[in-house]
Amino acid sequence: MTVARSVVASLDGVQEKVPLAPFTTFGIGGPARYLAVAQNGAAVERLATWASEQQLPWLVLGRGSNVLVDDGGYEGLVIIFRRREAQARSIEVNDLRDGSLRVRADAGTSLAGLARWCSERGLSGLEWACGIPGTLGGAVTGNAGAYGSSMSTVVHTVEVLSDGGRRCSYPSRELGFSYRHSVTLAKGEGLAVLDVALDLKRGDPESSAAKMAWYSQQRRNSQPKGRSAGCVFRNPAGGSAGALIEACGLKGFAIGDAVISDVHANFILNRGQARAEEVLRLMNTARRRVFERFGVRLESEIRFIGPLSLEVL
Ligand SMILES: Cc1cc2nc3c(=O)[nH]c(=O)nc-3n(C[C@H](O)[C@H](O)[C@H](O)COP(=O)(O)OP(=O)(O)OC[C@H]3O[C@@H](n4cnc5c(N)ncnc54)[C@H](O)[C@@H]3O)c2cc1C
Structure with missing residues (x-):
């Protein structure tokens, strides 16, 4: 898409x-040419339509917890679609005949908030x-996941808005889910997930709470505190x-503040004023060392926003 030189309408x-x-958990990244916060799907749609009319590229960010934004920022409209907490008025629950429960929520809903909201109501x-x-x-x-489960195991349908304003409902089987990936939703720019329907089971709030306490403890034991985007690389098959x-001796290795x-x-942690370029150099160093020593090509799990890319190995 050609980027409009001057945007005529505001x-x-x-x-x-x-x-x-400030819109990312890494705390890294330059400016968006335009930015707006959307509270619901209708607002996302209105903003995306505006960007398309202005011939601006656009993309949606949620919590910014899986992205590395270029130091030069993004030459288009960034729509921040997030809610702080799971709110009952944006969540709908329906009993299905087979005993499962369909939970439908805005894509801007906090995932952890929704998990808590569901467990408190006996939705497992x-x-x-x-x-x-x-x-x-x-x-x-x-296709976020943890402890052997992932979104692909619970998603029923996803409502998507594409560039050009087309709305489409995709059943789970058409989303091309694989480990930390969805073929259909991988496009990044010009695509907004508006809402998601999940199939859950009737459960017991107490046992759900106990499971969540155990998962949280595991996380506290194994993950660092500080500003990060979670795991930067996907796990290679079986490893x-x-x-x-x-094993390459890189724990604690730093470039600048990364x-x-x-x-x-x-x-990778941002321990101060880290820049995207420093994080990228660290990622390239780790990939190169792992490839030289083990012949394994690590692939990025975090998404790059702007013109960032890993070295070809
Ligand atoms: C401490 C920590 C722990 C983590 N642990 C895990 C873990 O256990 N498992 C795991 O899988 N991940 C983990 N993550 C990574 C991250 O939290 C997840 O991948 C999360 O699902 C990303 O959601 P987000 O809203 O932050 O997405 P963002 O980072 O905002 O966006 C990620 C990508 O999705 C796109 N996107 C976001 N929202 C929409 C939308 N509504 N429509 C269209 N595109 C959209 C963005 O354009 C971008 O390409 C962790 C991260 C941190 C910081």
């Missing part, structure tokens, strides 16, 4: 040249998501990216 709530760092199947800091939309886009990076965690080597 729209309420759209701000210009807004730094993206999302407990594993209690420590994942993103939104439902971000989770379905990257652990963190273990391979650790450092490979000494708690979990697949986490």
Whole structure:
């Protein structure tokens, strides 16, 4: 798409040249040419339509917990679609004949908030998501998962808005889910997940709470505190990216303010004013060392926003 040189019309709530760092858990990234916060799907649709009319590229961010934003920022409209907490008025629950329960929520809903909301009401199947800091939309886009479960095991349908304003409802089988990936939703720009329907089971609030407490404890024991985007690399088949990076002696290795965690080597932390370029150099170093030593090509789990890319190995 050609980027319009001057945007002729403005729209309420759209701000210009807004730094993206505060909208990410890494705390890294230059400005969006335009940025707006959307509270619901209708607002996302209105903003996406405006961007298309202005011939601006656009993308949606949720909690910004799985992205590395370029230091030069993003030359288009960034729509922040997130709610702080799971809110009853944006969640709908229906009993199905087979005994399962269909839960429908805005894609901007907090995933961990929704997991808690469901467990308190005896809806089971999302407990594993209690420590994942993103939104439902971000989770379905990257097939987020933990402890052997993932979004692909619970998603029923996803309502998507494409560039050009077309709305489409995709059943789970058409989303092309694989490990931390969805073929259909991988596009990044010009695509918004508006809402998601999940199939859960009737459960017991007490046992759900116990599971969530156990998962949270596991996380506290194995993951570093600090600003990060979670695991930076996908685990290779049958292995652990963190273990391979650790075996290369890279725990604690730093470039500028970006450092490979000494708690979990697949986490990169921003310990101050880290820049995207420093994180990328660390990722390239880790990939190169792992490839030289083990012949394994690590692939990025985090999404790059702007013109960032890994070295070709
Ligand atoms: C401490 C920590 C722990 C983590 N643990 C895990 C874990 O256990 N398992 C795991 O899978 N991940 C984990 N993550 C990564 C991250 O939290 C998840 O991938 C999360 O689902 C991303 O959601 P988000 O809303 O933050 O997405 P964002 O980072 O905002 O966006 C990620 C991608 O999805 C797109 N996107 C977001 N929302 C939408 C939407 N509504 N429509 C269209 N596209 C959208 C963005 O354009 C971007 O390409 C962790 C991260 C941190 C910081």
